[in-house]
Each structure stands twice: as C-alpha cells, then as structure tokens.
Amino acid sequence: MIATKGYAANAATTPLAPFSYEHREPGENDVLIDIQFCGICHSDIHQARNEWGNALYPMVPGHEIVGTVSRVGSKVKKFKVGDLAAIGCMVDSCRECASCKAGEEQYCDRAETLWTYNARDKKGNLTFGGYGNHIVCDEAFVLSIPKNLDPAAAAPLLCAGITTYSPLKHWGAGPGKKIGVVGLGGLGHMALKFSHAFGAQTVQFTTSANKVEDAKKLGADEVILTKEAGWHTKHAGTFDFILDCVSAPHDITPYMALLKRDSTLCTVGIPETPVQVHAFSVAIGRKSFAGSAIGGIEQTQEMLDFCGKHNIVSDIEMTSFDKVNEAWERVIKGDVKYRFVLDLKTL
Numbered sequence: 001m002i003a004t005k006g007y008a009a010n011a012a013t014t015p016l017a018p019f020s021y022e023h024r025e026p027g028e029n030d031v032l033i034d035i036q037f038c039g040i041c042h043s044d045i046h047q048a049r050n051e052w053g054n055a056l057y058p059m060v061p062g063h064e065i066v067g068t069v070s071r072v073g074s075k076v077k078k079f080k081v082g083d084l085a086a087i088g089c090m091v092d093s094c095r096e097c098a099s100c101k102a103g104e105e106q107y108c109d110r111a112e113t114l115w116t117y118n119a120r121d122k123k124g125n126l127t128f129g130g131y132g133n134h135i136v137c138d139e140a141f142v143l144s145i146p147k148n149l150d151p152a153a154a155a156p157l158l159c160a161g162i163t164t165y166s167p168l169k170h171w172g173a174g175p176g177k178k179i180g181v182v183g184l185g186g187l188g189h190m191a192l193k194f195s196h197a198f199g200a201q202t203v204q205f206t207t208s209a210n211k212v213e214d215a216k217k218l219g220a221d222e223v224i225l226t227k228e229a230g231w232h233t234k235h236a237g238t239f240d241f242i243l244d245c246v247s248a249p250h251d252i253t254p255y256m257a258l259l260k261r262d263s264t265l266c267t268v269g270i271p272e273t274p275v276q277v278h279a280f281s282v283a284i285g286r287k288s289f290a291g292s293a294i295g296g297i298e299q300t301q302e303m304l305d306f307c308g309k310h311n312i313v314s315d316i317e318m319t320s321f322d323k324v325n326e327a328w329e330r331v332i333k334g335d336v337k338y339r340f341v342l343d344l345k346t347l
C-alpha cells in the first residue's frame, strides 16, 4: 500500500485537518503520482460541507491534480517514471456503456463514473483526492500536460478548464457567436479565456466591481456589472449561448431574457439549492435551460493540448496547507484571482 498524508474533512462543520491514509498498491495498468500541485475548486467546499447532501468522510478533496509519475505498472504504455501527469474529477468508469464508448465517461450509463474523491470504488474503498501527496490511478484516466505550460497554473485546467471548454464546444462558441459568461471565479475566468480564444464575441457578467478591468484583460469584449440598475436591458434577445458559472443561488430569469430565440443557457455552477426557471422564460423564444458536467477524458486531453498550443493557463494564487481553511473562506467570498493552487511541498 502507498502511505499518503494529506488534509481531510471529517464532518460538514469542522475545518480541514491533517490526515494519514493509504492508496492501493499500483496494479499493472496503474501509475503512482507524487502530487506537486492541486487547485481548490468550489466543488471541494460544497462537498466537504455536505451542501450537495452526498458527503462521505473522511474526505480528502482535490480534483485539479498535477504531479510526477514515480512508478508505473507493467502494462502502462502512456507514461514513464519522471513524466508530468494530471488527474481531474474522475479516476474510472465502466468503459463499456454507450456513454463511456462515446468518450463521455462522466455520464456513464451504468452510473459507474468513479469520482476522484468522495466516492467508493468497487471494493468499497473511499477514493481520496489531490489534497494529499500521492494518488494511484489507471493510466486510462491520467492526462498529459503540455511541456510549455507552468504545471501549477495548469492544475486548474483539470476541472475549471474542461468544465467550461466542453459546453462552449458543445454549443458552438466561435466566430460570429455572442457568448455570455456569468460569474468571474475559477470556472468563469477559464470560460472567458476559452470563449475569447475560440473567436466568439464574449460578454462577462459579474457582481464584483473590482473584477471589471480584469475581465477585459482576460478577454471580455464587454463587462456587465450586474449590481447596476437596468443591467439586463441592453443585450435583451441577443445571445447565442450563456454559460452560468456561479456557485451560489441567484435568479437566472433575467439571463434567459438575454438569449436569442432557440438558444441555451447552460449552468455548470451547482449551488446548494434548486434553480428556479419560470416556464415563461423558456416558453417565449423556445429557449433551453441546460447543464453540463466536466468533460470526457479524450476531450480533457484535447483541451490541454489546445491550452498548450494557445498558451492558456489559469490565473492562480499559490497557497499552502497551513492556510487552506482560510483559502476556502476567501473562495466563498469571491476573494481570489482566480484560482487557489495548493503547493504539496507545504504539507
């Protein structure tokens, strides 16, 4: 077994605390990764605090993982010792159903998507994520990071990156399209970078006056401060697609009115409470309210390669384990530009 140390949540209301545990001995298809960096995703907080009602403790969060391969099983083909490797939100799936075969392992038809943490594998063992110094994973779910990218700033691509890249691709963000991004946090700032890189006209919506100038630098053609009266009138009926990246409950009705006929607002944000959609807001204009979860393994590699080619990484603030609870509080307040990354050396 692989002795591992990290930080875990032991209950919904207690802070993260040091925790020792074990990962399985690497099998013939497995790689052992010595984790160097792990991003802090708002989903870590939702789950550790049981805001989604699915918490399993002890929980070692973290699904934006980058590290060095330190051991490979006898049948591993893609990786060798010393390679930089990455893991996102899932570590396995059934690999046989229609969704898995279509490269959409996150939507496994048999509900066997195995999440990187806060899940149980087939043997009943809890999975443990990136807030720890090792992880063991089948190479089929391990990604490669382009060599030109800074490994720490690339870590958030493994969740915030793919979660925004995938729906923007699915709904056709590109030249001639007008795209809205709601919320400038970890996901939102990646959505903005991707939409801009895809050549779409991109409008950022934010509640934070202190992010307006940043949003322009990150690629927004226009920034709408939603605290200002009448903010929702100017663009009515003009958007081809809106991606909602907000972590907290908020009213989506005004955003539905910004869409063109037959267009979609997709939420990737997953607040604690249900989203309310008035039937009129979708009926008038035959509009759609949709959702999307991360992206498949093949598309995650495609996204990483796209980032390598276009030099896209996350804007990060490095942090350490002694400050991890403070970092979480700052994420909740929207006080991070734009993703915290834990340095595993500080463990």
Ligand code: NAP
Pocket: 040, 041, 042, 043, 044, 046, 159, 160, 163, 182, 183, 184, 185, 186, 187, 188, 205, 206, 207, 208, 211, 245, 246, 247, 248, 249, 250, 267, 268, 269, 270, 271, 292, 293, 294, 331, 332, 334, 338
């Ligand atoms: P984050 O960094 O905390 O960003 C959330 C942003 O939402 C904030 O920066 C803020 O942007 C805005 N916001 C916060 N409170 C708000 C409120 N009360 N009203 C309006 N806007 C508010 O979070 P994240 O890591 O990007 O994650 C965002 C959400 O996506 C979370 O719910 C997370 O669980 C979810 N998620 C989903 C998937 C998936 O596969 N679907 C994957 C990863 C994460 P402004 O300051 O610009 O207003």
Ligand code: ZN
Pocket: 041, 042, 043, 044, 063, 089, 159, 160
């Ligand atoms: Zn995440």
Ligand code: ZN
Pocket: 093, 094, 095, 096, 097, 098, 099, 100, 107, 108, 109, 110, 111, 112
């Ligand atoms: Zn499957």
